[in-house]
């Protein structure tokens with residue numbers, strides 16, 4: 001596997017021309033495609049007959065993954081539901097960059113697989129950068145063993161601020177009620193206790209939470225490891241939204257991550273990142289445990305539409 005094979009591209013060589021044929025094709029190639037994903041980290045399906053969220057939903061359903069629902073989890077991105085399993089990817093404004101992250105790695109429960117679908121590309125910009133964080137971690141360990149050991153031994157704690165009301169102007173702007181799928185403070189606290197979080201209600205009605213210690217590294221099938229966390233996004237993107245003097249992520253013992261280590265990680269990530277420049281109808285299947293994603297800013301038309309479906313490995317896989 002070389003960096004030029006990432007993401008792997010599969011084109012519509014069989015000339016499939018409707019969504020029923022596409023579903024049957026995906027179903028009949030499911031085992032091969034999943035094996036390819038384990039090696040490639042991300043697959044781009046290009047030129048297939050996909051023009052609506054419903055087509056995309058049908059394609060994703062061919063893979064017999066379990067659905068991942070927000071009710072089980074904590075996501076702070078503002079999204080809109082289009083079909084039962086398809087959401088808008090992130091409602092943040094065009095000029096806001098979404099930095100590289102693993103979907104929900106800052107929470108105890110996160111989806112293993114992500115499907116993205118481009119229903120409408122931007123006129124200019126708006127690519128989705130994809131970064132192999134197994135390659136990133138391997139290189140970081142080789143270059144900086146003491147820092148790597150700190151990440152591995154200490155893990156991470158995340159501090160999150162959830163506003164009283166949804167704020168669509170931010171990439172992480174969901175209110176606490178929406179993030180926690182809770183209507184009352186009591187219900188919110190019940191969920192936080194279940195997840196092992198600490199919390200503090202704010203004077204303005206917002207909520208600040210702190211996660212339990214979460215691993216910074218994930219062991220993948222096949223024995224490799226990835227840098228499965230939100231250190232990059234938290235430092236590049238969440239920092240500006242955080243209250244002064246309170247870093248959004250620390251080591252698990254609450255000591256500071258050295259800024260020089262973060263700089264090295266940011267630079268290394270560039271080396272293992274490929275931008276996915278969307279074409280209409282593209283679908284990307286991403287191994288969320290192995291690959292980070294983000295969103296570059298865009299201009300021109302404001303109706304860029306990239307939608308997402310989150311999935312979990314089925315229990316019997």
Ligand SMILES: [Fe+2]
Nearest residue numbers: 101102103293
């Ligand atoms: Fe995301």
